[in-house]
Structures are given as structure tokens and as C-alpha cells.
Amino acid sequence: MSTAARLIGLDWGTSSMRAYLYDADGKVVATRHQPWGIRNLPEGGFAGALRAITADWPACVAVAAGMVGSRQGWREVPYVALPADAASIAHGMLRVDDCSSHALWIAPGLQRHQPADVMRGEETQIIGALAQQPLYQANSRFVLPGTHSKWASVVDGRIVAFDTVMTGEMYALLIKHSILGAGLPGEPAQPFAHDAFSRGVLTAKESGAEGVFSRLFSTRALMLAGELAAAHVPDFLSGLLIGEEFRIARSRDDDGISPLCLIGEASLCQRYTLAARSFGYAAPTVIDDAAVQGLWQLASAAGLLAKARLHSFSGATTP
Incomplete structure (x- = not known):
């Protein structure tokens, strides 16, 4: 495996986990997927799953997002309040002290107080999508279809509101x-x-x-x-x-229709694209996997890439 590897990113949800190995320029050089969500862990639990999915990869700094940071996850990471951007989300990351194989940091989710709502994992995808589509930073709406669909509003690069349907x-x-x-x-x-x-x-x-x-x-x-x-x-x-x-x-949409960006699996996004057209929206941009870019962006905002270069992993609990 290349010695230029710089970061491991983990999109770790309820039913599965996906691991990415990045080089020094943020390019993904290897990807692995396992059905080891937080409800279906292999022998050895969370630590065993991380060791297995990263077997023979360099012991880089690792950043995880998703339900692994929930109350049922490896370590509960408190939600960050709105409005939120890459910097504030990165500031809320916590290190997993009982992970011996990697310097592992878990990203927080987001919380909306009125009306009450939460997300965990989708915020990382939105951060990744904004990095890929900077024109959407000014004023846009991100839709993440799924079991619990998320509609998030972004203004000036910050997530200012969201709803779960x-x-x-x-x-x-x-x-x-x-x-x-x-x-x-x-x-x-x-x-x-x-x-x-x-x-x-x-x-x-x-x-x-x-x-x-x-x-x-x-x-x-x-x-x-x-x-x-x-x-x-x-x-x-x-x-x-x-x-x-x-x-x-x-x-x-009292003040006009904000541009839409869809993040999710292609066939499901196709349905949302058809519905968007029926409701007068312009054809949305569709991004299949935004988490991979979001994990890199959060690691960068947290200063973890510099730590990876120096191979000096502190025991601090915040970036």
C-alpha cells in the first residue's frame, strides 16, 4: 500500500459501513464496503470491524461519520446546533479514546430545536456536495432521499435549516x-x-x-x-x-424556488427528479456519493491532515 496514504474515512451507518483510503491530495486510492452497521457488527465489535475493514492499510488518522456517533454507536458525539458549516461541525468532532488501532475521530450530527429534528451523517454528505458544487453555497436546498428523507437549506455555505420526512x-x-x-x-x-x-x-x-x-x-x-x-x-x-x-x-417557497441538489442512489434520485419537474423545479444536480468528499473536508477543517503528516496523534478530546 502506498506510503502516500494520508487519511481513512468511514461512512458508518445503521446497516453498513464504507471505508475510503485517501492519498495526500485527497484522492481515494482504495474503497471497501461491509454490512457492518452499528446493528450488525462482526466479532470484536466496533474495534474489530475497524481493524478488519482497514486490514493492510496504513495506520492513518481516521474520521468517521454517521450512526457510529449516535447513542447506540461506538461513542456518542453531541449534536451541533444550526447554523453549521464544515468548521463548526469539525469543531464538534470527538476522539475515540478506546480505539487502539487508529487515531479515530467521529463527526457530530446536527440538531434543530424548533421544530425538533436531528440528522447524523447527512451533514457530512452536504459538506461534501458543497465542495463539489460550490455554486450551491449561496442559496440552495439539498434533498437526501431515503428511509428518512432530509431537506436541508444552505445559505452562504452554512446549513441553516432542515426537515426530516x-x-x-x-x-x-x-x-x-x-x-x-x-x-x-x-x-x-x-x-x-x-x-x-x-x-x-x-x-x-x-x-x-x-x-x-x-x-x-x-x-x-x-x-x-x-x-x-x-x-x-x-x-x-x-x-x-x-x-x-x-x-x-x-x-x-415564498421567496422563490431555491436550486435543488439531490444526494443519493441514482434510481431513487430519478424519482425525485421526475417529481421536481412536476412541481416547477429546474432539473436538480444529482450526486451519488458525497460522503467521500465530506469526510476529507471535515478532516481538513479539523486540522487532522496536518497531524497525519506529522504522525503525532495527541490524546486531546477535541480537534
Whole structure:
């Protein structure tokens, strides 16, 4: 392995972890992935997982972000309050004292007090996306689709607000445990039903102030009436729920529509791109993996890259 290696970055979530090895210029020279999230650790726990995924890599300074810093993680790292940028997030990083294999630092998440909300891991992706797309620093909105979708507002390079929408979890509950999922075909999954999805998005848009909960049962009614094929119900429901995210967002766009940047898996971002178009947004920029750049940015802001060059790892608890 190259002696020029300078940093190890860890995107460590609930169900999996991804490790990156960076050279002195911030280029990723190796990547590894394991299903060792904080709920599914191998023998040896957190320390064993870190040693295994970095086996034969240089003992660089390591920076981790995600649920590894939660109450159920390796070390709980307190949230940082809004507004927040790379410097304030880096200042909140804590070192894991009982990690003997690396000088390991864990990034904090962010906390919004009114209304109450938190994120852990997505802030690192946003920092990475801002580094890749500096034009979005002035005034933009970042959308991170998923089980708990995040909508974050950025002004002058700082995350000033965010909201969590439980779209993915709500979709799974409705499909698996409600009448809306009754009588649907099983696996294998059907091809994406573009028209059904778009119809769901439009239904959410037209719900107005009533919102999507007033339209959910239309999923069942349309199927019973023969107007919606059973195989297309999942995509119609997906359109309804994603459309609701955009309906809420548009209701808050009093001062104009901020540019959108999507961060996430390509096929899921495709759905959000279609919904964005229906709600009058310009085509969003899509970034698949922003955490890799975000981890490097946080390490740099914390001064950890200089420590890596000097191979002098202090026992301090803050950068």
C-alpha cells in the first residue's frame, strides 16, 4: 500500500459501513464496503470491524461519520446546533479514546430545536456536495432521499435549516402492513411504472392544503375500480409520498424556488427528479456519493491532515 496514504474515512451507518483510503491530495486510492452497521457488527465489535475493514492499510488518522456517533454507536458525539458549516461541525468532532488501532475521530450530527429534528451523517454528505458544487453555497436546498428523507437549506455555505420526512418508512409500512398493499403481486419486482408514479405525484400536487393523507385511500379505490393495475400500486404510492415532500416544500417557497441538489442512489434520485419537474423545479444536480468528499473536508477543517503528516496523534478530546 502506498506510503502516500494520508487519511481513512468511514461512512458508518445503521446497516453498513464504507471505508475510503485517501492519498495526500485527497484522492481515494482504495474503497471497501461491509454490512457492518452499528446493528450488525462482526466479532470484536466496533474495534474489530475497524481493524478488519482497514486490514493492510496504513495506520492513518481516521474520521468517521454517521450512526457510529449516535447513542447506540461506538461513542456518542453531541449534536451541533444550526447554523453549521464544515468548521463548526469539525469543531464538534470527538476522539475515540478506546480505539487502539487508529487515531479515530467521529463527526457530530446536527440538531434543530424548533421544530425538533436531528440528522447524523447527512451533514457530512452536504459538506461534501458543497465542495463539489460550490455554486450551491449561496442559496440552495439539498434533498437526501431515503428511509428518512432530509431537506436541508444552505445559505452562504452554512446549513441553516432542515426537515426530516419519513417517506421511505411510511411507504414500507403502507405496502406491508396496510390495506393498500393487499392483493399486490409478490416478487420479482415489476419494472418502474413511470405513468403510475407521475399520476401519484400529480395527485399529491392537486391535494393542496388537504395534503396527501386525504388521498392515500385513492390508491385502493383506483385499483378496485380497475383504473390502476395492482402491479402499479407501489409506484403510484411512491409518487404520492414523494409528491407530498414536494408539496410541502413548495408551500414554503415564498421567496422563490431555491436550486435543488439531490444526494443519493441514482434510481431513487430519478424519482425525485421526475417529481421536481412536476412541481416547477429546474432539473436538480444529482450526486451519488458525497460522503467521500465530506469526510476529507471535515478532516481538513479539523486540522487532522496536518497531524497525519506529522504522525503525532495527541490524546486531546477535541480537534
